[in-house]
Amino acid sequence: MPSVTPMNLKERHQPKNVNAIHKKQFGLQDKIALTITASIGTMYAVYFFALFIAGWMLWQTYLTSTPFDPYPFIFLLFLGNIIQLLLMPLILVSQNIQGRHAEIRAEEEFKTTASIYKDIEHILVRLEEQDEATRKQTKLLEELISQK
Numbered sequence: 001m002p003s004v005t006p007m008n009l010k011e012r013h014q015p016k017n018v019n020a021i022h023k024k025q026f027g028l029q030d031k032i033a034l035t036i037t038a039s040i041g042t043m044y045a046v047y048f049f050a051l052f053i054a055g056w057m058l059w060q061t062y063l064t065s066t067p068f069d070p071y072p073f074i075f076l077l078f079l080g081n082i083i084q085l086l087l088m089p090l091i092l093v094s095q096n097i098q099g100r101h102a103e104i105r106a107e108e109e110f111k112t113t114a115s116i117y118k119d120i121e122h123i124l125v126r127l128e129e130q131d132e133a134t135r136k137q138t139k140l141l142e143e144l145i146s147q148k
Helices: 018-024 028-040 043-063 074-147
Strands: none
Touching: 018 074, 028 074, 043 074
């Protein structure tokens, strides 16, 4: 039976708040990207763009006598492409930020799991020692009872 040393709580892995660690790494550019992504990535943004496009098409078709962007709305398509070109790199930046967060979270989860595994291993060894001691005591009690 291996000898068991008492668990040293100071040496154990103490779980950390990965969200706080991740936020400490944000620079100004990251904060700007996350703010824009958070506002663009909502249904309100979808509603806004849908209303803007519908309003533009109604305005240029019915509400003005001399449209500067008649059907097929080439300037509207140009504006849409500009927005898409600006948002594509922003999405990539946000994905990189989320990837860094996932890496920090995965590392912390691994450390915590390894610590828990060591704790469980320690508990199982202690339980085995207690089982062995209980078996010895039971055997001694049985011997004492049989001697009477």
